[in-house]
Amino acid sequence: xxxxxxxxxxxxxxxxxxxxxxxxxxxxxxxxxxxxxxxxxxxxxxxxxxxxxxxxxxxxxxxxxxxxxxxxxxxxxxxxxxxxxxxxxxxxxxxxxxxxxxxxxxxxxxxxxx
Amino acid sequence: xxxxxxxxxxxxxxxxxxxxxxxxxxxxxxxxxxxxxxxxxxxxxxxxxxxxxxxxxxxxxxxxxxxxxxxxxxxxxxxxxxxxxxxxxxxxxxxxxxxxxxxxxxxxxxxxxxx
Numbered sequence: 001x002x003x004x005x006x007x008x009x010x011x012x013x014x015x016x017x018x019x020x021x022x023x024x025x026x027x028x029x030x031x032x033x034x035x036x037x038x039x040x041x042x043x044x045x046x047x048x049x050x051x052x053x054x055x056x057x058x059x060x061x062x063x064x065x066x067x068x069x070x071x072x073x074x075x076x077x078x079x080x081x082x083x084x085x086x087x088x089x090x091x092x093x094x095x096x097x098x099x100x101x102x103x104x105x106x107x108x109x110x111x112x113x114x
Numbered sequence: 115x116x117x118x119x120x121x122x123x124x125x126x127x128x129x130x131x132x133x134x135x136x137x138x139x140x141x142x143x144x145x146x147x148x149x150x151x152x153x154x155x156x157x158x159x160x161x162x163x164x165x166x167x168x169x170x171x172x173x174x175x176x177x178x179x180x181x182x183x184x185x186x187x188x189x190x191x192x193x194x195x196x197x198x199x200x201x202x203x204x205x206x207x208x209x210x211x212x213x214x215x216x217x218x219x220x221x222x223x224x225x226x227x228x229x
Binding site for chain 2: 031033035040041042043044045048049050056058059090092098099100101102103105106107108
């Protein structure tokens with residue numbers, strides 16, 4: 001089944017403890033992106049990748065890192081999480097090397113930083 | 115403590131009526147626009163997109179209108195059904211004119227369909 005998977009789906013952690021949220025797609029898509037969603041603020045793009053080894057900042061990259069060493073995986077790394085990074089995170093992919101509407105979104109990861 | 119976000123605009127319509135959801139975009143350089151639907155507990159789902167060289171595009175039961183002069187986008191849903199109840203987001207990108215993967219989402223509008 002074609003899909004974008006994220007792990008973990010739920011995570012409660014403490015300030016400063018490094019964590020990684022994994023994202024994987026099995027559709028051989030070029031483009032991948034991370035978003036965070038906060039109540040009343042819509043989705044905000046954190047980082048995106050238009051191809052392997054190519055990543056760039058979105059609107060809210062501070063406090064996050066990403067890597068794209070292989071096409072299928074695009075992990076989101078929080079080196080030192082803080083409470084303001086408590087949010088719902090979505091990973092997405094699309095077949096084009098550019099952003100397109102037909103992004104396939106993962107199920108989301110709900111992160112709480114205490 | 116819990117953050118307080120902005121209250122999402124809400125549109126309430128009767129089943130069978132047409133719905134119009136509006137969006138004002140911010141970047142004059144944006145040349146590609148998308149509407150997404152997000153149901154509770156799920157990720158956004160693509161509805162329809164439009165490029166800046168078009169004023170109107172139709173899909174199945176949906177129409178998107180683009181007014182570049184006033185930087186306004188609208189989504190029309192014909193014969194609204196209970197299954198259309200969701201949060202609707204517009205998104206913009208300057209990707210046609212620049213080699214970018216950036217995508218900026220609007221705040222979102224909650225559509226409630228009354229049976």
